[in-house]
Amino acid sequence: MTRTEYPWLLPSAMADPELPGDRDARFRRTVRDWVVDITAFLCAAGLGMLTISTIDADHSTTDVYVFVDALIGAAACCALWVRRRWPVGLAVVLTLVSPVEPAAAGALLVALFSVAVHRPFRPVALIGAGALAAAPVQPYLRPDPSTSFLAATIVGALLILLVLSWGMVVRSRRQLVVTLRERARRAETEAGLRAEQAQRLAREDIAREMHDVLAHRLTLLSVHAGALEFRPDAPPAEVARAAGVIRDSAHEALQDLREIIGVLRSPRDSEGDRPQPTLTTLDALIAESRPAGMKVALVNHIADPEAAPAATGRTVYRIAQEGLTNARKHAPGTEVTVTVSGGPGQGITVEVRNPAPTEPFERVPGSGQGLIGLTERATLAGGRLDHGPEPGGGFAVRAWLPWSS
DSSP states (O other), X not given: OOTTTOOOOSGGGGGSSSOTTSSOSOOOOOHHHHHHHHHHHHHHHHHHHHHHHHHHHOTTSOHHXXXXXXXXXXXXXXXXXXXXXSHXXXXXXXXXXXXXXXXXXXXXXXXXXXXXXXXXXXXXXXXXXXXXXXXXXXXXHSOOTTSOHHHHHHHHHHHHHHHHHHHHHHHHHHHHHHHHHHHHHHHHHHHHHHHHHHHHHHHHHHHXXXXXXXXXXXXXXXXXXXXXXXXXXXXXXXXHHHHHHHHHHHHHHHHHHHHHHHHHHOHHHHHTTSOOOOGGGHHHHHHHHGGGTOEEEEEEOOSOGGGSOHHHHHHHHHHHHHHHHHHHHHSTTSEEEEEEEEETTTEEEEEEEEOOOOSOOOOOOOOSHHHHHHHHXXXXXXXXXXXXXXXXSOEEEEEEEOOOO
């Protein structure tokens, strides 16, 4: 991970609600950041002062050298305030300075820790190797009378390895935290997308259901209202019968609309109480169309309609309903044949056929979305549907739906 991906400029960035890299790299320091920076500065300054006191205790060292050592050590400690902005450069400079200036050793350790936290393994390994190579140089150039060369070299190398390991552990932990936060955010986003997709699919199902149900009812209203309009001299009994069919169709359309709206308001509570059409209610659909003046013939070769799956039977019902609605719109007065056949293991085949109309009629407007919805419904059920004009001028809708054995 590069600095542009996860800068981690301040320790408080890991506790921030936004992931590092979601905004500009310049974070404002918090109380925690100041505590960490001041602690690092004081630790480096403490090690530097301890080193200066050891040098000052050696009477062979002049006061000028002690003053220069103190000045360079203070500058090295003050340079730690920019270690997050230029961690590599600061670590390289302190690695070169520390062999000749023991007072900068504490600042070097803090700089190495910052490099291990903020940079990937390769630059950390290169700088760490340089620091380890410089570890025996400092006791060789500036030996401590109270410590042997070997002991000083071993202690310096162990301290370098310790701070580098500690920094890489901190980096790994921060990477883990960021990864978990990214996964949580991605999971939340995906959950929102799935919820939106589920809502969209639910709206499409409800819209398809409203079209299938209301189109059938409203075409009945249109047919009978047209009959009353073109035959104002019809016998009173026929007018009363047509008016009764119009009234019943309007009431049934309103009832269907209320049921669908009830599903919208409370789908879990209303779905179980709402009667769903199945293959056994196909006879009622045909009987309902005949009072409107349609000539409908049902040919049902299924021996036990009740054994058909409920979802498959409902799809067959909707296909037959839409076929009758289209025939009523575009071929009034013709005889419509609804054929249903099949069985377990074979699937169900449903066909709705009507010949071409022979007499002129007033066309009922249609959008053509019904057949598109039927095709989608059949595909979702695992079947197929095709429709189109017949060679003799009629129209047919054919569908096959699965029925497992």
